[in-house]
Amino acid sequence: MSKITAWDRVLLARKADRPKACEYINEIFEDFIELHGDRCYGDDKAIIGGIATLNKIPVTVIGEQKGKNAKENIERNFGMPNPEGYRKALRLMKQAEKFNRPIITFIDTPGAYPGMGAEERGQGEAIARNIMEMSSLKVPIICIVIGEGSSGGALAIGVGDKVVMLENAIYSILSPEGFASILYKDSSKAKEAAENMKITAKDLKNLKIIDDIIKEPEGGAQEDFEKVIKNIKKYLEKNIKELKSMKVEELLEKRYEKIRNFGKNIN
Amino acid sequence: MVIDKVRKINEKEETRTKNVKAADMMIGKWVKCDQCKEIIYKEDLHKNLSVCPNCGKHFRLSARRRIKQIADEGTFEEIGKEILTQDPLNFEGYLKKVQSLKEKTKIEEAVKCGICEIEGNRTVLAVMDGNFLMGSMGEAVGERITVAIEKAIEEKLPLVIFCVSGGARMQEGIVSLMQMAKTSAAVKKLNEAGLLYITILTDPTTGGVTASFASLGDIILAEPKALIGFAGPRVIEQTIRQKLPEGFQSSEFLLEHGFIDKIVERKDMKSTIAKLIELHK
Numbered sequence: 001m002s003k004i005t006a007w008d009r010v011l012l013a014r015k016a017d018r019p020k021a022c023e024y025i026n027e028i029f030e031d032f033i034e035l036h037g038d039r040c041y042g043d044d045k046a047i048i049g050g051i052a053t054l055n056k057i058p059v060t061v062i063g064e065q066k067g068k069n070a071k072e073n074i075e076r077n078f079g080m081p082n083p084e085g086y087r088k089a090l091r092l093m094k095q096a097e098k099f100n101r102p103i104i105t106f107i108d109t110p111g112a113y114p115g116m117g118a119e120e121r122g123q124g125e126a127i128a129r130n131i132m133e134m135s136s137l138k139v140p141i142i143c144i145v146i147g148e149g150s151s152g153g154a155l156a157i158g159v160g161d162k163v164v165m166l167e168n169a170i171y172s173i174l175s176p177e178g179f180a181s182i183l184y185k186d187s188s189k190a191k192e193a194a195e196n197m198k199i200t201a202k203d204l205k206n207l208k209i210i211d212d213i214i215k216e217p218e219g220g221a222q223e224d225f226e227k228v229i230k231n232i233k234k235y236l237e238k239n240i241k242e243l244k245s246m247k248v249e250e251l252l253e254k255r256y257e258k259i260r261n262f263g264k265n266i267n
Numbered sequence: 268m269v270i271d272k273v274r275k276i277n278e279k280e281e282t283r284t285k286n287v288k289a290a291d292m293m294i295g296k297w298v299k300c301d302q303c304k305e306i307i308y309k310e311d312l313h314k315n316l317s318v319c320p321n322c323g324k325h326f327r328l329s330a331r332r333r334i335k336q337i338a339d340e341g342t343f344e345e346i347g348k349e350i351l352t353q354d355p356l357n358f359e360g361y362l363k364k365v366q367s368l369k370e371k372t373k374i375e376e377a378v379k380c381g382i383c384e385i386e387g388n389r390t391v392l393a394v395m396d397g398n399f400l401m402g403s404m405g406e407a408v409g410e411r412i413t414v415a416i417e418k419a420i421e422e423k424l425p426l427v428i429f430c431v432s433g434g435a436r437m438q439e440g441i442v443s444l445m446q447m448a449k450t451s452a453a454v455k456k457l458n459e460a461g462l463l464y465i466t467i468l469t470d471p472t473t474g475g476v477t478a479s480f481a482s483l484g485d486i487i488l489a490e491p492k493a494l495i496g497f498a499g500p501r502v503i504e505q506t507i508r509q510k511l512p513e514g515f516q517s518s519e520f521l522l523e524h525g526f527i528d529k530i531v532e533r534k535d536m537k538s539t540i541a542k543l544i545e546l547h548k
Contacts, residue, residue, distance in 0.1 A: 112478075114498030114506050119516055122526050124477030124497035128451060132483055135452035136459075151435075152447060152478040152497070159448050173435055173444045183437055197440045198356050207355065209441055259452045260413070262445035263355060263406035 004168075006194040006203075010176060012168040012220045013147045019221050019228070020079075021063025021106040022048055024146060027229045028236070029054055029061060037088060041121060044085030046077045046113070047157075049092040051101070054236060060096035062089045062157055063106035066147065079148075080113035083126035086156045090130050093137055102140040102240050105157040110175060112153030127156040134159035135259055136252060140243035142236060144214070145169040145201075146221075161243050161255050163209070164235065165201035166228070167216040171209070172199040209262065300324055316533045325490045325533055327470060330379040330396035333429055337537050338383035338392060345381040346391075346418055347411040352376065355406060355442040364438075365400075374399045377432070378408045380415035382424070386541035388548075390427055391419040395476075397431040404476055405436030409446025412480060416453040425463040425544050430481040434474020434499075447479035454483045463547040465540060468495045468518070468527065486543060487527045489518035490536075495527075 004012075012018065025032055029052035036043040049062040066072075066079035073079075089105075096103045112123055134141060134157075141160030149158065149171035165171060173179070176194040181187035198204070201213040214231050217224035243251060296309050303322035312319070316336055317326040328336070334343050352365045369375060377399040383392050393415045395402045404412075412428070419426040435443035457464055466484030468477075470493035477497050481487075489495060496516035504511055514520055521527045531539050 112497065114502045116503060116507060116511070116515070119496050119498065119503065120524050122482075122524070125482040125526055127478035127497070128447075128480070128482040131448050131479060132451040132455050135448065136455050151444065152475055155444055155447060156478075159452075171441060173437060173440050179437060196356065196358060199441065204441060207442065209445055256452055256456075259445075259448050262449050263353070263409065263439075263442045 006170075006197070006200050007176070007191045009168050009170055009200050010148075010190075010194050013170045015220060015222065016068055017222045018147055019225055020068060021065045021108055021146065023225070024106055024144075024229070024232065025052065025061050025063060027225070028233055029059065032061065035092060038084040038091055040087055041084045042082075044077075044082050044088060045075055046079050046081040046109070047085035047089055049089055054104075054233075054240065057240070058099070058101050059240075060092055060101045060103045061106075062092060062103065063146075064109040064154075064157065066108055077113060079109045080111060081109065081153060081156075082113050082115070082118045083121040083123050086112075086126040086130050089157050090126075090133060093130075093134065093141075097137050097139050100139060102142070102244065103137070103160070104236065105141070105143045105160070107143060107145040107149045107154045107158050107171075108147035109150055109153045110148055111150040112156065127152045130156040131159055135256065138248050138252065140240060140246075140251065141255075142239060142243075144232065145171050145210075150175055159255075159259065161251060161258075162211045162239050164212040164214055165204060165210050166214050166221060167201055168220050169201060170194075170199040171201075171204055172197055211258075298326075300326075318533050323491070323532075325470065325492065327397050327431065329398055330374070330394040330429075333394045334379065334381075334383070334392065336533070337385060337394075337427075337429075337540065338381075339385065339387065342384040343381045343392070344383070345379065347380050347414040348375065350376070350407050350410045350414065352405060352407045354439075356438070356440045358438045358440075361438040368399060372398050376407050376411060377402045377404070377436075378411050380411050380418075382418065382422070385427070385537060385544065388541055388544045389422075389424055390540075390544060391415050391422075391424050393426070393428040395429060395431045397433075397471075400436060401433030402431045402476070403433050403436035403443070404446050404450075404479075405439035405443045406446060408436070409443075409449050412446075412450045413453045416450070416457050419462055419464075420457055420460045423460070423462065425465070425547065426457060427465045427467070427540055427544075428480065428484070429467045429469060430472045430476055431469045432472055432474065432476035432481075434476060444475065447475050450480040451483060454480055463544065465543060467531075467536070467540075468521075469493050471495070473497065473499055482526075486529075488529050488531050488536075488539070489521065489527045491518055491530050491532060493518045495521050
């Protein structure tokens with residue numbers, strides 16, 4: 001296969017038929033029970049969450065949910081959460097902490113929703129609080145970028161002991177289009193931006209922003225979904241076991257150390 | 268007599284400057300207030316804490332002036348000065364731009380941190396500077412803020428951060444984004460240590476700074492009429508395809524919606540901070 005460029009991966013990550021969070025949740029876990037609402041304002045359909053089991057171990061699962069067609073996308077707001085989505089996620093994560101359940105999150109968003117209501121209800125505060133709280137939750141957290149991880153909207157459910165990416169997923173400060181329009185004053189230079197932004201799984205591994213890369217079949221996750229599920233499951237089983245065997249102090253110390261060093265040890 | 272002469276000169280200058288573009292005036296001795304359109308003598312403006320004597324508009328402040336206004340004279344000792352901009356993405360032209368900006372503005376980074384006294388209260392103070400790449404947060408800003416937080420924890424001191432930022436620093440990409448995690452995780456440690464953390468949101472505070480340490484203060488103050496939000500107004504307008512109402516994302520708007528504790532005018536800022544610190548001793 002010829003070399004896949006960063007822009008190719010952008011397109012792959014956004015592909016309509018690329019599997020979305022709820023497909024992963026349904027295939028990886030058993031007994032998923034979805035739980036709703038942030039107990040403050042509403043239930044954001046751009047974020048789904050609940051309890052499930054992974055080989056009989058109860059876990060809390062959270063994911064950013066895009067749609068696969070126009071109708072679904074409108075219902076899910078194109079996977080762009082409002083503050084109540086992040087607050088629902090935090091509520092479920094605190095619940096996980098109370099009942100000592102590991103947390104697994106699936107990241108797939110073009111970004112937090114930049115709407116009027118989102119601002120009125122404190123989008124910035126919601127993201128900030130999630131990031132802060134996730135840095136010290138006393139249970140193992142594994143975050144998987146499955147498609148598009150964009151900006152604070154991704155990070156708001158993306159702080160964990162293991163942050164991993166699917167091979168063709170992207171993770172960036174904002175979309176290549178947005179980046180190009182800010183820095184090159186021309187959004188049509190998105191392709192060029194994508195190459196320079198360092199957004200692929202390999203780039204992020206090199207920058208020590210993510211811990212691991214999970215393999216995808218040639219052509220992307222949709223080509224052999226079963227295989228991807230197997231790879232993720234294997235990864236989760238191994239790592240949850242390891243993380244669970246650690247003392248809480250050690251777990252938190254390691255997590256903090258990783259976060260503390262973001263941006264160091266580069267080049 | 269002399270006063271009359273001065274007035275005459277001033278009047279002459281005024282008519283002249285009224286015809287000059289606002290940008291040109293910034294280099295000179297006069298500034299035009301973009302709120303009330305009044306032409307102000309620059310020195311008068313600075314003597315008035317960079318607040319328009321006519322309409323009360325709070326002009327943007329450099330970190331240097333802000334520190335002068337907040338810290339007791341001669342008490343500010345800078346920390347983290349050695350932490351400078353890196354170029355994690357090897358982004359073309361970035362270091363060059365930073366270098367020329369440094370020379371032009373005599374500013375090293377978009378935040379200046381230190382230990383000082385505020386009405387005699389020893390405090391860790393971090394002040395962002397909008398004159399340096401719009402106060403954007405890259406690795407160096409994140410690291411300086413984190414080091415300041417750690418200093419507060421180490422010396423059991425209160426922490427005060429003045430925020431002004433266009434958000435994350437684009438040229439450092441994902442590394443900038445991760446500074447949100449780094450600073451917020453450090454704030455958590457500060458909380459666990461039971462120390463007071465006050466943030467002051469000034470015009471403008473947006474993006475990744477709003478979505479991290481700026482929103483995590485025990486007490487969140489704001490200057491009047493500052494723009495504060497996560498998404499910038501232009502992005503929102505493009506998304507919803509309509510104009511935003513007047514005052515949307517202003518300090519007053521945030522107060523009404525419950526996201527800040529208090530709006531404080533610049534003339535009362537130092538004494539308010541000092542009082543809050545004293546109440547937590």
